[in-house]
Amino acid sequence: MTEQRRPGRPRSEAARRAILDAAMRELEEHGYAALTVQGIAARAGVGKQTIYRWWQSKADVVLDALIDMADTHIAVPDRGSLPEDLMAFLKATFDQRGRRPVLIGLMAQALLDPAFARAFRDRFLASRRAAMRKILERAATRGEVAPDIDPETVIDVVYGVLWYRLMLNHAPLDETASSQISDLLLRGITRDR
Incomplete structure (x- = not known):
């Protein structure tokens, strides 16, 4: 089309x-x-x-800028194993480098404007969730993920931490945080848990 x-x-x-x-x-x-x-x-x-x-x-301009930035800087790694893929993805995702104002500004706009909320969810949040889902699906195909794991819940955990820390600024979003979340997830979702 x-x-x-x-x-x-x-x-x-x-x-x-x-x-x-x-x-x-x-x-x-x-x-x-x-x-x-x-x-x-x-x-x-x-x-x-x-x-x-x-x-x-202005929200629509920022949304396009954010989508462009995410597509350019947060690749979906394929390093052959869930631990390596997850760590690389979370490191890039949690590396905010001054983007906190962008993300919280758009989230605030989404809370105030239902039409923008749909665009934000459908164009940005859904693409970020799809990237994480792809990593989990590849890992499941390789037999690394326990069969009873719901990938949507895993994705909610990752982005729940991200948005909670962005909105409240109570703890950093950095390489240490990405490593801690990656380790926690791996202990909870892999076949060897």
Whole structure:
């Protein structure tokens, strides 16, 4: 199925990239509450009308920037074993590098706006869950995961920790946390448990 072209001029990939990069830099420097379409446009060197032609709101721009960043920086590893795949994936997932304001800003927007919540869930959260599910399915095929394990619960544990720590900021999301969660999961889901 091909995507229908929207009316107006086609997107310039260079302008799109500049807008997404500008949105992430503005967020990292000023936070979600202070983010404006005008600020993104100024930093990207485009007019506000260009942004509004392609996105409905600042949340939609940030969502696309976040999806692009996740697709680029959080690969689904295939190193041949669940321990190695899980550790690599969790390390990349928990490595926030200043993205906390982006994620909590989008979650806050999702709590306030049901339409955006659907887009956030369907376009971003579902893709992150699918990446983790792929790791678990490959491990199950290799016989590494106990047959009574529900992968959706395992995925909830991983992202539950991630979002809880992001929202409350009570403990770090770092390599130590990813290692601890990986070890905990492996003790609970592998055939040898």
